[in-house]
Amino acid sequence: GAGVSQSPRYKVAKRGQDVALRCDPISGHVSLFWYQQALGQGPEFLTYFQNEAQLDKSGLPSDRFFAERPEGSVSTLKIQRTQQEDSAVYLCASSSRTDSYEQYFGPGTRLTVT
Amino acid sequence: GESVGLHLPTLSVQEGDNSIINCAYSNSASDYFIWYKQESGKGPQFIIDIRSNMDKRQGQRVTVLLNKTVKHLSLQIAATQPGDSAVYFCAFLGGKLIFGQGTELSVKP
Numbered sequence: 001g002a003g004v005s006q007s008p009r010y011k012v013a014k015r016g017q018d019v020a021l022r023c024d025p026i027s028g029h030v031s032l033f034w035y036q037q038a039l040g041q042g043p044e045f046l047t048y049f050q051n052e053a054q055l056d057k058s059g060l061p062s063d064r065f066f067a068e069r070p071e072g073s074v075s076t077l078k079i080q081r082t083q084q085e086d087s088a089v090y091l092c093a094s095s096s097r098t099d100s101y102e103q104y105f106g107p108g109t110r111l112t113v114t
Numbered sequence: 115g116e117s118v119g120l121h122l123p124t125l126s127v128q129e130g131d132n133s134i135i136n137c138a139y140s141n142s143a144s145d146y147f148i149w150y151k152q153e154s155g156k157g158p159q160f161i162i163d164i165r166s167n168m169d170k171r172q173g174q175r176v177t178v179l180l181n182k183t184v185k186h187l188s189l190q191i192a193a194t195q196p197g198d199s200a201v202y203f204c205a206f207l208g209g210k211l212i213f214g215q216g217t218e219l220s221v222k223p
Contacts, residue, residue: 043213045211091158100210100211105157
């Protein structure tokens with residue numbers, strides 16, 4: 001079956017622009033996670049949804065980062081007024097469980113802020 | 115704080131040899147460890163996991179060893195193949211998934 005998909009795969013933004021990154025989880029998965037992966041580093045947790053509820057947003061680096069999952073399926077990660085340090089790969093993962101086990105990752109969106 | 119780190123950032127092996135990738139962790143409360151493989155342009159892919167009440171677990175061509183005394187985790191890949199070339203991450207589950215820095219495995223044919 002279809003896995004987790006993300007779009008766009010690549011995004012170039014000028015500093016100060018707003019961007020929106022989309023995640024389509026595996027159908028029926030209740031849990032959805034966003035991660036930020038800097039070059040050469042492991043993914044770092046940003047936020048977690050269980051259905052439409054954002055239960056943990058402790059990893060969001062600033063108030064310029066906002067995530068939503070209004071209908072409990074597709075999720076959008078929005079970054080306002082992008083800065084160069086926001087350049088990274090943004091990964092989405094989903095799980096059929098309500099804990100952090102068995103996460104399936106999407107291919108990521110590579111964001112480059114110039 | 116909690117962290118997971120790797121001893122070697124890169125590893126180059128000959129095809130057919132065995133590979134060993136190491137990882138150190140600092141959080142004693144973790145009860146679940148996972149190894150992921152990440153190929154270029156893709157997201158992390160689950161390889162194998164192990165619970166803290168175990169010291170060894172085997173999969174297909176892979177074995178994970180856990181030494182809780184020295185807080186050390188390793189991934190052994192038998193008969194390494196070119197398709198095994200990727201970055202390997204250890205991670206542990208402590209409420210949320212926490213990843214280490216990664217080791218790049220390069221397999222020479």
